[in-house]
Amino acid sequence: MPDEDGVVPKVGIRDVARAAGVSVTTVSHVLNETPHTRTSEATRDRVRSVARDLGYTPNRLARGLRTRASDMIGLLTEEIATTPHAGRIILGAQEEASRHNLTLAIINSHLDAGADARRADARALIERQVDGIIYATVFHHEVSVPRELRAVPAVLIGALDRQGVVPAVLPDEASGAADLVALLVDAGHRRIAFADSSIEVPATQGRLVGYLRGLEQAGIPRDDRLITAGVSEAGGGYTTSLELLDRVDRPTAIFCYNDRMAMGAYRAAQELGLRIPDDVSIVGFDDQAPIAASVHPALTTVALPHYEMGAWAVATLTRLIQSSSTSWYRSTHPTLLPCPVVIRESVAQNNQ
Amino acid sequence: MPDEDGVVPKVGIRDVARAAGVSVTTVSHVLNETPHTRTSEATRDRVRSVARDLGYTPNRLARGLRTRASDMIGLLTEEIATTPHAGRIILGAQEEASRHNLTLAIINSHLDAGADARRADARALIERQVDGIIYATVFHHEVSVPRELRAVPAVLIGALDRQGVVPAVLPDEASGAADLVALLVDAGHRRIAFADSSIEVPATQGRLVGYLRGLEQAGIPRDDRLITAGVSEAGGGYTTSLELLDRVDRPTAIFCYNDRMAMGAYRAAQELGLRIPDDVSIVGFDDQAPIAASVHPALTTVALPHYEMGAWAVATLTRLIQSSSTSWYRSTHPTLLPCPVVIRESVAQNNQ
DNA sequence: CTGAAAGCGCTTACAG
DNA sequence: CTGAAAGCGCTTACAG
Incomplete structure (x- = not known):
């Protein structure tokens, strides 16, 4: 609760531990529901209610530092936010990310900015420790993927990897x-x-x-x-x-x-x-x-299928991340997503 | 450089320090150009070139944990990514963020998702320790800002705060x-x-x-x-x-x-x-x-002025964050941004 | 069933 | 001009 200055004193896991009379270890186990950890029902209830009462908000930065997983996905768009409908790529990616409890960090590169700018953008995302990167382009020309993208699982939207190694999704x-x-x-x-x-x-x-x-x-x-x-x-x-x-x-x-x-x-x-x-x-x-x-x-x-491509990209990325295999990429075949026909009123039976 | 497995061993600040024969303190000072810190030109050059050679990428998560500033801005959109042109709000915010070396994390709430969902979304952003939050809506109805937004500097795009306390920007x-x-x-x-x-x-x-x-x-x-x-x-x-x-x-x-x-x-x-x-x-x-x-x-x-509103929001937010005053908000007057007339060909001189 | 302690990779007083 | 050390807030072997 705010003090008279309106300043909310940040409550951390140790505050919860102290108030609940347990160790931070236990708090962590309870709140994260760590498997193979048996904590008495009573303790768990107490920890949870104390956490709620105190308004405890876990610091995901700290968590990420420790677990080496930021739970963030970087979306690198290439002039795409300017394109009509492109918002739906972002939306699809964002909603799929939310489903996996991931957060989307976005950076837009200008088409004419050149390879260096694009590499700097990729680097900025990597400094944030994103767990993976989506690189989305307007037209699906072949791109040479910035080599910084090799440091982290990556997928392509609307583009083909010239080296044929990064998974890609395209409209069919x-x-x-x-x-x-x-x-x-x-x-x-x-x-x-x-x-x-x-x-x-x-x-x-x-x-x-x-x-x-x-x-x-x-x-x-x-x-x-x-x-x-x-x-x-x-x-x-x-x-x-x-x-x-x-x-x-x-x-x-x-x-x-x-x-x-x-x-x-x-x-x-x-x-x-x-x-x-x-x-x-x-x-x-x-x-x-x-x-x-x-x-x-x-x-x-x-x-x-803009929305679908965005969602596909995040879903695929999470799979790559989880597999944590050294060789992320198997298939070089791009995934083609269907483009549905939308029937309205501009077609009539031809009787000639 | 990658080893034979293709795994890139992460190089940290201590690796740079070791290779340059200095302390991590010095590396930090040099790389961040900390003011009031005099380091010999020779040392600085050495540190910088070693960092470059090793491909050192600072971990912004760790930095954020220490400095208590994530350098991330949260953008909470309300059904906006679906709206045509809304991409330009995101673009404006993103580009202004880049100018300040900030990264934009976005979450989209559905209009019909209700207040609880919106609060959960705000909380997700706060768990990420975002330094500020932009709340962007489609129509500028009055909204009651989720109270989690009070925990952090916030600005509104396309909406008015019912309590009249959160700065807002609207098209004029x-x-x-x-x-x-x-x-x-x-x-x-x-x-x-x-x-x-x-x-x-x-x-x-x-x-x-x-x-x-x-x-x-x-x-x-x-x-x-x-x-x-x-x-x-x-x-x-x-x-x-x-x-x-x-x-x-x-x-x-x-x-x-x-x-x-x-x-x-x-x-x-x-x-x-x-x-x-x-x-x-x-x-x-x-x-x-x-x-x-x-x-x-x-x-x-x-x-x-979609782009401009996005940029305004980030610019204003950075000012609020830097002022770090307890009472972030002064003016309750919404900022109105001009809507420029775009002259094309559908108006002619009237001679009646 | 529970906890003490190390450590993730940085920054930053502080001391020399 | 430079460095040793504490600490940001968590998780996680490990021990009991």
């Missing part, structure tokens, strides 16, 4: 894209365009691959005239869709690389007097929170 | 709204509608107040027929704008409560064959990342 963009195509095919579409992004990120590969796989699985021959590319913003989707929809044999559906491009496609369709989805179906990718649900008609798209 | 929504109205007035508009949100959050108050203040400053009489309310989603903006724009004396500009409602207003205008901004100007609020820039024409709106 190809399957998501293929599923989306299947949805279109099921609705009777066969002339499905792919409005790709012209910028070179690995995600492009995945989505294009999935698009092609989807066609193949439906027995629809690839038609390169239906594959276009533009800036991965609304503007790019507009330009590219305008051209696509102005053809005599225009596609009955457009699969846009992302939701922003889909917004542009909406506008193109509108200007051409085509109704969505009756005259043309449009789908996107990303399930970007405010866009996909706010456009009219609401956009059918594919969601990225 | 009223001024932002007034500025937006001023922009419209400068463009010659006088019949400016306000498509308010029908849900009751304090932000509504601020924006409405700002709208009215803006009119007043321009000498435009308040016209309640121009103030409507709808669901604060695209659908609400659509319905409400449709009605507004269908009047004979329709407004020349619509100020939407948020960007999502503005998207609905866009659709209403389109359906009525009104061009934006030539026939009607539309503005929003929030500057929601993917929406405002992706709609056509790009939306003029007001940005929320």
Whole structure:
């Protein structure tokens, strides 16, 4: 309880021990429920109630120093907090951490900060004695993992380790894209365009691959005239869709690389007097929170498993930490997490 | 360097001391650049180079235990990581923390988790010995701050302390709204509608107040027929704008409560064959990342100072921590941070 | 069933 | 200018 200054005198384990008339050893055993330690029920009750009455709060710093486990996970993000939806990676990691009684310490590195800054950030986390580090990037390019990450168990989100030794998790963009195509095919579409992004990120590969796989699985021959590319913003989707929809044999559906491009496609369709989805179906990718649900008609798209990747990373890390094996890493195969199709209103049956 | 097992033997301050042929005291002084401590230049150089060669990484846990300062700030968010843009609060806090050589530990509480869960979360942070806590909420309702927050310096983001004792920072929504109205007035508009949100959050108050203040400053009489309310989603903006724009004396500009409602207003205008901004100007609020820039024409709106609030919180907290005064809190006035108008293309000169 | 004591890796008066 | 030693608040063999 606060004294008249409002200062709360910190009560430590020895205060509890003294007040309960036992040793600190016993207090520690009781409060931590140390296995293989038999303490009389009476003593345990007394210790617990004294601890509560005194408002004892264990000092996890001291505990960590002694046990050599800080129970903290470091999350190193690369420009990710700026990205929409990235908050869900943090959220997934945080909630999984809470489930394991771990705390998440985060540091954000700027993309353009360079390798040195990133290494310094990793070091800062290691100085905190984090038990493991999650390194999350925006695009899943291959990264050379800062070598400080070798000092501690680590996992990657959205990136591949060039040395192929650090476990990684990625969205299964190809399957998501293929599923989306299947949805279109099921609705009777066969002339499905792919409005790709012209910028070179690995995600492009995945989505294009999935698009092609989807066609193949439906027995629809690839038609390169239906594959276009533009800036991965609304503007790019507009330009590219305008051209696509102005053809005599225009596609009955457009699969846009992302939701922003889909917004542009909406506008193109509108200007051409085509109704969505009756005259043309449009789908996107990303399930970007405010866009996909706010456009009219609401956009059918594919969601990225941000939350799940964050949770996966912490779960995997705790396993690595517990195994405490010298060789943390077995599999070099990245884990692919499903990208679920989110059905809204921008796809209609095709009757042509 | 790793031995053959890949295990990196932890090097501590005593290893450095031994290798440099000095005491740990000296190593500590040199590495921390302790003031009022004169160590020969030669010794300092030797210590530093030995530390570097050995790859010495100070253990901040041990340091914290000794100095009673963990150099960690706890960020307690309330459902915030789910909110678009909330990442920027975390980012602002994180970057400001880095500047002070502090690390951010985050925990997210669910809105519906209740006061007990929130208190447990605060306690978890305090067990980590955080030097201060930031409590960030989505809507700035008044909150009763968990009493564990009294044990440590704390600041509020986006909320007011019911007891009026914890420093708080809020977006100056009223001024932002007034500025937006001023922009419209400068463009010659006088019949400016306000498509308010029908849900009751304090932000509504601020924006409405700002709208009215803006009119007043321009000498435009308040016209309640121009103030409507709808669901604060695209659908609400659509319905409400449709009605507004269908009047004979329709407004020349619509100020939407948020960007999502503005998207609905866009659709209403389109359906009525009104061009934006030539026939009607539309503005929003929030500057929601993917929406405002992706709609056509790009939306003029007001940005929320998320990043700045995060940075403010950490900066203020460090000041409170350093002052180490028993009575941390002086001012009960919340700090209001400006909401800058972001001019894009949805406002045109009115010539009626 | 319970406790005395060492030690985790640092910092910091204090002494020389 | 430099160092020996105490101590931050815990946990954990070990002994009884």
